Amino acid sequence: MAPHTEQLTRPAVRLRGLTRSFDGRTVLDGVDLDIPAGQFVALLGHSGSGKSTLLRAVAGLDHEVAGSGELTAPERVSVVFQDSRLLPWRRVLDNVLLGLDGKQAERQGREALAEVGLAGRERAWPNELSGGEAQRAALARSLVREPELLLADEPFGALDALTRIRMHTLLRELWERHRPSVLLVTHDVDEAIVLADRVLVLDHGRIGLDLTIDRPHPRSYRDPRLGEYRERLLAALGVTEDHQ
Amino acid sequence: MTTTTLGTAAPVAVAAPTPRRRRRGLAPGKRLPAARLAGPLLLLVLWAAASAAGRLDPGAIPAPWTVLGTGARLWTDGTLPTDVLTSLERAAYGFAIGLTAGVVLALASGLSRTGEALIDGTVQLNRAIPVLGLIPLFILWLGIGETFKIAIIAIVVYIPIYLNTHAALSGIDHRFVELAEVQGLSRLQFVRQIVIPGALPGFFVGLRLGVTGSWLGLVVLEQINATSGLGYMMFQAQNYGQSDVILVGLLIYGVFGLVSDSAVRLIERRVLSWRRTLSN
Structure with a gap:
């Protein structure tokens, strides 16, 4: 994927060769990532793919975790967890x-x-x-x-389906009003497509796919043009449509 | 077509929709009014009835009115107020010292690893020694005056307060620690806004045990090693076979225990009002 060269300001988040491992098991294996200021990014991955590890590293919550790499994040960072x-x-x-x-x-x-x-x-x-x-x-x-950067770790994972849809609308509205950079970790492909302008797939400790979703908001789950994105993301996650 | 009524057909046993009966609730239901007083009152009535019927040996268990009369007599001649005051003073001093020590030690050991290393094992060791077994040693060290009694009561009180507060402090949910880091709380803010409020429920468990413990310690000390106080009064009464005086002493101990426990509960309900929504 082409980097966002049109962005003139320096990126809000900048990762270079970010590596993290637990007990010798490498979870993040040299992640390079730039998130421009004000961009809404979703991070997808299987459970155990290291997406929460990445978020916690950016949040500065990974004391006592072995790792290396360069990490720049803004001064004002807020985190929303899965539980309130x-x-x-x-x-x-x-x-x-x-x-x-x-x-x-x-x-x-x-x-x-x-x-x-x-x-x-x-x-x-x-x-x-x-x-x-x-x-x-x-x-x-x-x-x-x-916050200049909002980190959200599966924030709607524990909510029922109806509440989740309402929360999606709310989150998008809030983002439009305040324009922080957002890094939303989720395992829900549809949630990522409906909300984010850029979706990353984390695979074996690296960014496996970096996809810009160029559709106007508000988006509907039923928008057929989103199907193409969904297929690419599912393929990157190793899931084929007929399993759905 | 199935809805047409069947003229004069013989009454068919139609499975009429039985009105859905409410399930029997398994919770004990609503509290009875003045529930905590009902049992003691019943006991009192039985006692009075048995005494009035002459079924109790007045030498062993005098009638309630005899006990009341004795209480009034002891009160007016001035011996009872002195004894009650002496006992209250001992319990209050011992409790205050024990409470302070328990809280301070729990904070020191719960908030720093050095403190934990130094304090926790020592308290556990102290706990393993039966406190009343320390009485002879304390008498040798501190004399048979007030000091050793207060010291023993303080030890009885501080242990449960320390144990419960320390357990609550070290059991603070790790998720809240993370939240405090994310919100940029200072160490002091973290302790004041998260650690202490989170440990309060445990502290109150310890406080209630400590209050009960202070009376227990008092009774033992005053019955064995005292020259004044309620227990001393009862000990003397035993020598002269005055069971009514002994009962006066026991009643007063009972009232003290009940009142102090209720006071702690009341404070607990006030301070932990956020929990009420849970128990409802």
Whole structure:
């Protein structure tokens, strides 16, 4: 794939020869990757292909993991995990404000909650929220810091199908408003195609396929033109259509 | 066509849709009003009834009103208030010291590896020694005055508080540690906003055990090695065969235990209000 040479600013994320291994087993084997500022990237791969390892490396969460390589990431990075990871002893707004303080932050926290459709739930306890609401709150928590890079590790994996579709729309809207670079790790090919402008497939510790998806948003799962992308991605993942 | 009614046909045993009965609930159901008092009250009624019927030997178990009368007499002649105050003071000092030591040691051992290496094994060793077995040694060291009693109570109290708080501190969910790193929390913010609130439920378990332990320690100390206090009063009464005085002492111990435990529960409910939504 051709690199995004039209981008004038330096990339938000730059990986050169990123290698990570656990107990001698190489999980990332010299990954080279540039993510331009403001790009929405999805990272696909089998379970165990190292996609979470890559995300955790970019997030700086892989202390005590053996590895080498060059890694540049922006100052303000937010992470959304698969579980909402709300602290059960803090009310929703206080969870959103975790690590921030001041009146200004509180106002931004309320705005972020309103943006994800949780206005009025500021004083709720996390265990009073549904799974989808909790994940919205987690999105608000990541947004309130105005991240330059949003890392999402299968953020909708634990949600039911209907909630997931609604969350896709929400995430795309939020991205359009705030324009952070996004690295979305997922195992769901359709989710990647509907949301991202560029889809990477991680295979044996390297980027096996780098595909730019050049279709207007909002995209529908039923768009036949997306079928072609799906086929290429599934082939890169080693799945043939008739298995579907 | 199957919906047409059959004129005068003999009544057919139609499988009428039986109204769906609600399943029997397996939960114990709603709490009875004043549930915690019902059992003790019933016991009191039985005691009074048996005494009134003359079924109890008044020398062994005096009637409730005799005990009340004795209590009132001891109170007005001034001996009971002095004894109660002495006992309360001992328990309070011992408890305060034990609580402080338990929390401080748990924090030191739960938040730093050096602290854990130095403290945890030592406390486990201390726990393995029956505390009441330390009494003779403590009397030799500290004399038979107040100091050794307070020291013993403090040890009885600090152990469960330490153990439960330390277990809760080291059991903080690793996912929350990761979250704190992602959110850029400082070490102090991490301890204050995640570690301590997360360890509070464990601390309260220890606190309740510690409160009960302080009374237990008190009773033993005052019955064996005291020259004043409730236990001393009861010990004296044993020598003179005054079972009513002994019962007064036991009742007061019971009330102390019940009140302090309820107080801790009340604080726990306030502080851990976020958990209420779970138990409902």
